Amino acid sequence: MNGRKSFKDDEFSFDMNTMTGISSAWSETKIKERVLTQFNQTRARRNIINATAVYGLSFCAILVLFCLFNIIFHLLVQGFSSLNRDFFLQLPKPVGEPGGGTANAIVGTLILLIVAVLVGVPIGLGAGIYLSEYAHQRFAQAVRFTTDVMNGIPSIVFGIFAWTILVVPFKSFSALSGGIALGIMMIPMITRTTEGFVRMVPVPLREAGLAIGTPKWRVIKDIVVPSSLGGIVTGIMVSLARVAGETAPLLFTAFGNHFWHSSLLAPIAALPLQIFSYAISPFEDWHRQAWAGALVLILIVFVINLCSSYFVGRQRRMFSSHK
């Protein structure tokens, strides 16, 4: 009874307040109304912000596509007409003579990339695996810091380095020095990606390998590296794609050559160098060939990227649990 009475009292006092308007300003309905008003007042502003975000961000994304497509479009328009059999099969013609190709530069670029892979992949791979699997914390950190610094070094510095240790002593520009310069550029990139992917292999998987009596090096070779192979190969491909278009390190190493290279110790033509020298020449015909060369270079990089995404896909399939 008592409780009920007090409840009624409350009700009464509530009603009183409503009538006198003292605390009625914040009754439930009032709060709802107030919020709704505010909501409607700010609706326009909110919509503008929302639209700005959506359109602004998608504009950025479109800009990315636009840049890429614009470049490819230009290359196609300017270079496609010069892409013919001769371009791939013939040597450059002397100034004034029409036709000719860049067969030597295409082959040269491929040779330089092969040398770069031979130099960069074993060292980068080995260092990356070592850092992840064996290195003590402090040493690993020192190496990691070094690779980060190396990644930031301008590419021309690698060219100067290769020039100092390989061109000057041999008294000749050479394919070897160019390839090694590119290979050294690849090392820090491959080291970091390899270390990252190898480290991601779960500890229980390594323990399972060791637990059945496998020496550590075999666990690394048979289980750890195959488990992270997709990532490792992708890292190699990406670094390869990056150095494929490098011009600066080749300027005083590979040097360029208008003819077939005679040996690995002689100057060699390379697509980026060819593009560079053709593009700054005053001849219309060479300009067109520079465009075509750029198109071929992009195609090479594109193919490398396709390969790397194939490897990523293979990796994913291996770890997926479809039946």
Place this chain on the structure above:
Amino acid sequence: MNLNDQTIGNDILPGDIRPHINTELQNGKPLFVSHRKPLEESLENPIPQIMVKELNFYYGRQKALSKVSLGIPAKKATALIGPSGCGKSTLLRTFSRMNDLIANARIEGTVTIDGRNIYDRDTDVVELRRRVGMVFQKSTPFPKSIYDNVAYGLRIVGIRDKKTLDQIVEKSLRQAVLWEEVKDNLGKSALALSGGQQQRLCIARALAVGPEILLMDEPCSALDPNATARIEELIFELKDDYTVVIVTHNMQQAVRVSDFTAFLYLGELIEFGSTQKIFTVPKDRRTEAYLTGKFG
């Protein structure tokens, strides 16, 4: 049986019970405080296969095991139970030196398997791990085919002959009760198997290299009740041929599969004895409290 023998007996661990202990027990004198075992069991297991003596284990400064001593009998299943963080997994991993991989880990005392201290300097760890197989909490199939998973350990040993490999792979898969399910798909990726199948594959892989001891670190904790039942049946069969040591959080599981149980608490071995005794008449108050669910 002279007095000298008896004093040695007192120092040695519970499984190492020789006939002369007989009289001692009948006299009602405990051989080893809280580690006694009934006579009939002691006669079945004359010598423990794994002897742990005064084992201290540290992760950096943190002490994970403190003066643990016990003897794990051969060809029996022994369960290690205790609340989380009590050191039972750490203890299990010391038997195959898996803790070697952990930086800052330090060990004192001895673990003797078949009379040899495995922490001796000249121990061949690879050889040790071949003899002491291990199955982990989370199934860890290698990213290879089912066949290659089982054959891997054999190829490491150097067995190349296809026929021998085939036979051992089949035998191991049969032992792990997986053969019937996978025999037509041996080339399929092991990662495509279900969780329970993967765990049985890991057991088959461990058995393939012919271990004498099988360590299992909560092998069922990630499995559904059905798969758990199958693994438990499997453990029950395996203990005829292997010394099985299993860490488990599931006390019913300990009762179902094990002959002996060790209860660990805060890094100390509180009680060790036949599973039946531990679960029916625990000697230590803490064991009883844990088993009745008062903590843990």
